[in-house]
Each structure stands twice: as C-alpha cells, then as structure tokens.
Amino acid sequence: MDTNLRPLLINGFMATGKSALAQVVAERTGRPCVDLDARVVQRIGMPIAEYFSLHGEASFRVVEREELFRVLDHWRAEFAAAPVCALGGGALLHRPTRLRALRQAVVISLEASLETVLARAAREGGRPLLDGRPTSVLADLMEQRRPAYQEANALLDTDTRSLGELGDTAIQVWNRNAVVVATSGHTYLVEVGGGRVEECLPALVSGTSGLLLVSDQTVHGLYGGRLESVLAATGAPTASVVLTPGEQAKNLASIQAIYQVALERSLDRKGSFVALGGGVVTDMTGFAAASWLRGVRWVGVASTLLAMVDASVGGKTGVDFGPAKNSVGAFWQPSGVVCETDFIKTESERAYRGALAEVVKTALIGDAELFDLLESRSADVLARDPNTVTEMVHRSVALKAWVVGTDERESGIRAWLNLGHTIGHALEAHGDYTRLTHGEAVSLGLVAALRVGERLGETPPHLTERVVALLRRLGLPCSLAGEPLAEAAALLGHDKKRAGSKLRFVLARDVGSVTLSDLDLALVKDHARQLAS
Ligand SMILES: NC(=O)c1ccc[n+]([C@@H]2O[C@H](COP(=O)([O-])OP(=O)(O)OC[C@H]3O[C@@H](n4cnc5c(N)ncnc54)[C@H](O)[C@@H]3O)[C@@H](O)[C@H]2O)c1
Numbered sequence: 001m002d003t004n005l006r007p008l009l010i011n012g013f014m015a016t017g018k019s020a021l022a023q024v025v026a027e028r029t030g031r032p033c034v035d036l037d038a039r040v041v042q043r044i045g046m047p048i049a050e051y052f053s054l055h056g057e058a059s060f061r062v063v064e065r066e067e068l069f070r071v072l073d074h075w076r077a078e079f080a081a082a083p084v085c086a087l088g089g090g091a092l093l094h095r096p097t098r099l100r101a102l103r104q105a106v107v108i109s110l111e112a113s114l115e116t117v118l119a120r121a122a123r124e125g126g127r128p129l130l131d132g133r134p135t136s137v138l139a140d141l142m143e144q145r146r147p148a149y150q151e152a153n154a155l156l157d158t159d160t161r162s163l164g165e166l167g168d169t170a171i172q173v174w175n176r177n178a179v180v181v182a183t184s185g186h187t188y189l190v191e192v193g194g195g196r197v198e199e200c201l202p203a204l205v206s207g208t209s210g211l212l213l214v215s216d217q218t219v220h221g222l223y224g225g226r227l228e229s230v231l232a233a234t235g236a237p238t239a240s241v242v243l244t245p246g247e248q249a250k251n252l253a254s255i256q257a258i259y260q261v262a263l264e265r266s267l268d269r270k271g272s273f274v275a276l277g278g279g280v281v282t283d284m285t286g287f288a289a290a291s292w293l294r295g296v297r298w299v300g301v302a303s304t305l306l307a308m309v310d311a312s313v314g315g316k317t318g319v320d321f322g323p324a325k326n327s328v329g330a331f332w333q334p335s336g337v338v339c340e341t342d343f344i345k346t347e348s349e350r351a352y353r354g355a356l357a358e359v360v361k362t363a364l365i366g367d368a369e370l371f372d373l374l375e376s377r378s379a380d381v382l383a384r385d386p387n388t389v390t391e392m393v394h395r396s397v398a399l400k401a402w403v404v405g406t407d408e409r410e411s412g413i414r415a416w417l418n419l420g421h422t423i424g425h426a427l428e429a430h431g432d433y434t435r436l437t438h439g440e441a442v443s444l445g446l447v448a449a450l451r452v453g454e455r456l457g458e459t460p461p462h463l464t465e466r467v468v469a470l471l472r473r474l475g476l477p478c479s480l481a482g483e484p485l486a487e488a489a490a491l492l493g494h495d496k497k498r499a500g501s502k503l504r505f506v507l508a509r510d511v512g513s514v515t516l517s518d519l520d521l522a523l524v525k526d527h528a529r530q531l532a533s
C-alpha cells in the first residue's frame with residue numbers, strides 16, 4: 001500500500017491554517033513536511049510581498065509552479081517517504097497545474113468563513129493579497145476561487161473542526177489515495193483497492209432517499225450479497241435489479257427493466273443507482289440514472305479490469321442500438337466510483353488479459369513508470385497480485401482522469417486514448433465482435449499503429465519491438481500475419497474519428513509520447529493492407 005502513496009498537498013484560501021495542518025500531519029505520520037512558500041522564498045531571496053511588488057504576481061506564479069513541480073517530480077530523490085506539502089493559496093489556481101497536481105498527489109483544500117480568514121490574517125500579518133483591500137473584495141475572491149479549491153480529494157471546513165480532528169481526516173484522505181476526476185462543474189473520486197466497498201460505499205450513497213442496486217446474474221451471484229449488506233447498513237431502502245450478463249443485453253430492454261423497478265420502488269430525485277459489474281452494467285446503470293426523472297445520482301462499483309481502467313472515467317453512459325455500439329447514450333458523471341480490486345480474482349482469464357491491452361495503451365500514452373511496472377512485474381500482473389493490480393489500476397485511472405480533465409470536449413488530447421483503436425476497431429467489427437475481444441483487437445491495433453508509425457517515420461522500430469514483447473508476455477495477440485487486414489481496412493472509413501477524407505490517427509514516438517496526425521484515409525487503408533504480409 002505504501003508504495004502507492006503519493007505526496008499530500010494542503011491547498012486552500014489564505015489564513016485557513018494550511019501550514020499548521022501540514023505540520024500536524026507530518027508529526028503524526030512521521031513523514032516529511034515541506035512548506036512551498038518557504039522553498040520559494042529561499043529561491044527568490046526576498047519576502048514574497050517584496051517579490052510581488054517588484055516583479056508582479058504572474059512572475060511569482062511561474063517560480064512557485066517550478067518549485068511545486070520539483071516536489072511532485074523529484075520527491076523520491078529528496079525524501080525517504082512521500083512528503084506533506086503546504087501550498088500558497090494561489091499555487092493551484094492555474095488549471096493545468098492543478099490537474100497535474102491531482103494526478104501526482106493527493107490534494108486537500110481548506111476553507112473557512114470570511115470572518116475567520118480576516119481574524120487570522122489580522123493576527124498573522126504579511127499577506128500580500130490582503131493588504132489594504134476592502135472586505136467585499138476579499139469575499140469576492142473567496143467565491144471566485146472556491147470552484148478551483150473544490151477540485152480536490154477533500155474540501156475541509158476549518159471553522160468547525162479542531163486542528164487535531166482535521167489532522168485525523170487529512171491522514172485518512174491521504175492514505176485512501178483516491179484518484180480525483182475533475183470535469184467542469186463536477187468532481188468525483190475513484191477509490192482503488194481491496195476492501196474499498198466497505199470503506200467507501202456508505203459515504204458515497206449517504207443522504208439518498210432510496211437505493212437501486214443494478215448488477216448482472218454472474219456478478220450478483222458472486223458479490224451481490226456483499227454489496228446488499230453494505231447498502232442495507234446505510235438504512236436507505238434498497239432494491240436490486242439483476243440483468244442478463246453480456247454485451248447482448250446492453251439494450252433498451254435492460255434499461256426498461258431498471259426503470260420498472262425504480263417505478264415500483266418510487267425512486268425519487270434524491271434516490272441513487274448503484275452499478276455493480278463490468279462496463280456493460282456500469283454503462284447501462286449510468287444511462288438509466290441520466291434519464292430517470294431527468295437525472296439522479298449514481299455510483300459505480302467496477303468488477304472487471306476494463307470497467308476500472310477505462311469505463312470508470314469520462315462519464316460516457318449508454319446502450320447499443322441497431323448495428324452500432326453505444327449509439328444511444330449520454331454524458332452523465334457518477335458521484336463516485338469504487339474499483340474493488342478484490343473482485344478481479346474471479347474475472348475470466350480472457351477478459352482480464354484483454355483489459356491489459358488497454359493498460360499497455362495507457363502506459364504508452366503517458367506513463368513510463370506504468371510501462372516499466374508491466375514489463376518488470378509481468379508475472380505479478382498475470383497472477384493478479386493484489387498490490388500490483390491496485391498500482392496498475394490506480395496509475396491507469398489517474399492518467400485517464402488527467403486526459404479527460406484536460407480535454408473534456410474531445411477536441412484534442414482525449415483522442416490519444418484512441419491509440420490502437422482505429423485498426424483495432426476495424427478488426428473487431430470484421431470479426432463480428434465475436435472472434436476477438438475488444439482487448440485482443442486493441443492489442444493487434446496497437447501493433448498495427450506502431451507499424452504504420454514506423455512507415456511514416458514517427459515510430460522507432462525498437463519501440464514496436466518493446467511493445468510487441470510486452471504484449472506477448474501478457475498473453476495478448478500481436479502477430480498481424482494472417483489477420484484479415486485487407487478486409488478490415490475496407491471498414492476504416494466507418495470510424496467515428498473520420499473527418500472528410502482524413503482519419504485522425506494516433507502515432508507513438510516513445511513510451512509516454514504520442515502525437516495526433518490527420519492522415520489520408522486512403523493512405524491508412526493502404527498501410528493496413530500491407531501490414532498483414
Ligand atoms: N463508459 C466508458 O467509457 C467505457 C469504456 C470502456 C468500455 N466500456 C464498455 O464496457 C463494456 C465492456 O466491459 P466489460 O469487459 O467489463 O464487460 P461486461 O460488463 O460484460 O463483463 C464481462 C463479463 O464478465 C462478468 N464479470 C464481471 N465482473 C466479474 C467478476 N469480478 N468475476 C467474474 N465475472 C465477472 C460479467 O458478468 C460478464 O459476463 C462494453 O460494453 C464497452 O462499451 C465503456
């Protein structure tokens with residue numbers, strides 16, 4: 001567990017007690033304490049107020065950001081354990097910086113009432129943003145900054161709690177190490193680990209008027225009882241809907257079955273849906289929640305590796321309709337997701353390995369350490385060692401959360417997630433979604449994308465070799481010889497990512513470095529055809 005621990009950043013408005021809390025947490029945990037302002041002062045060689053008046057706030061923020069990134073990127077070289085770090089109140093206001101902090105650390109924001117802030121600041125003095133400003137300006141500033149502070153693992157009110165209580169909560173939040181998914185106007189946590197259902201689910205469904213647990217027969221048979229007893233203990237009336245397992249049941253009839261029980265149980269606007277299962281169940285439950293009474297809350301409890309590393313982030317919900325997958329749906333974010341890694345042990349070998357192709361893709365997009373983990377601990381990965389699975393899921397979710405938070409509207413880097421999926425989807429569709437699992441198709445699609453990248457001079461051949469060796473070690477298909485690439489190429493124009501005669505294609509340059517390229521559809525088809533030989 002401790003190997004996964006990331007630094008803790010204490011963020012929040014000025015004079016909310018960030019440094020004092022950081023010290024308490026450091027003392028109680030025996031972990032190092034860092035004060036970001038103190039590091040910045042040391043670097044600039046003068047008090048912050050003086051630097052502000054000489055060089056302005058923008059210049060200060062640049063230095064502050066550099067110091068923060070130094071802590072986030074290099075803390076292992078400086079400290080024996082992950083540190084707790086008190087930030088200046090403006091350090092995470094720049095959203096890209098905040099998203100990077102959320103990816104690499106646990107972030108707690110402190111808030112207090114205007115009266116408390118004024119009283120504390122008057123006692124302490126020396127606050128450049130406070131000097132001489134009328135109270136109303138300060139109140140506006142607090143209001144303006146609040147949405148930024150809300151994008152955090154926890155937002156703690158310091159008015160009503162003692163430092164000791166705040167310390168206890170902060171340590172709990174830190175050790176829990178949830179991943180924050182921050183999308184516009186809605187922030188939620190993905191909890192990853194064994195025993196998280198008991199630890200986290202009650203809080204996620206608290207305050208609901210009624211609960212509807214949605215699962216499929218297989219998963220309900222295995223874990224339904226465990227979930228039902230956790231939900232029953234919350235005191236909220238709970239009903240269960242058990243659907244037929246599999247993609248064939250990902251349809252409007254299943255949605256209707258969910259609505260029917262919601263109707264019978266008079267589930268109102270304050271009710272919540274809880275999805276227990278793989279991506280089929282979580283996609284459908286999310287869609288039912290999006291549309292029931294024009295939208296109620298829902299919580300995902302992911303039971304497959306794919307549902308954890310992929311479906312848990314992004315808010316895509318829906319069902320299949322007609323020949324197309326996921327053609328009816330909505331974006332509807334959950335209130336939280338629990339990736340209960342205990343459940344992974346019963347997943348089928350083929351499904352588990354398939355999902356590993358998505359993990360390899362994620363690592364290739366932006367996490368060299370995850371790639372190293374997959375390479376150096378592939379036996380533990382295949383044996384589903386609990387700590388290895390937790391670390392692998394945690395890293396995958398954090399990367400996807402960063403990508404989605406950065407590009408919610410799918411106009412830029414979110415397209416990176418499509419690496420390996422263009423030719424992969426074509427092979428999957430050509431095999432009528434039965435010959436290959438999605439993961440197997442992605443594995444072949446990754447190899448194909450790397451080979452296309454080589455032909456275009458973007459992908460070094462040694463990268464392809466490295467990825468192929470890893471996929472092979474993980475038991476995934478990686479030989480294109482004999483694959484029906486010519487036939488599959490004919491399906492390429494049907495890809496959602498097409499724009500006119502161009503295809504948005506993701507090319508890999510290195511582990512952690514990919515690029516988007518608008519390629520001629522005809523060119524990609526040509527390349528794809530030639531890859532089989
Ligand atoms: N929303 C998104 O962003 C997103 C992302 C990726 C995939 N998806 C969707 O996810 C679906 C695929 O997900 P999936 O592979 O999890 O499929 P799934 O939900 O059908 O689960 C696969 C099978 O495994 C069984 N199962 C689930 N958990 C188990 C466990 N712990 N032990 C034993 N058996 C278990 C299920 O009953 C089912 O038969 C697709 O429909 C896809 O569209 C959505």
Ligand SMILES: [Zn+2]
Binds near residue numbers: 421442
């Ligand atoms: Zn995929």
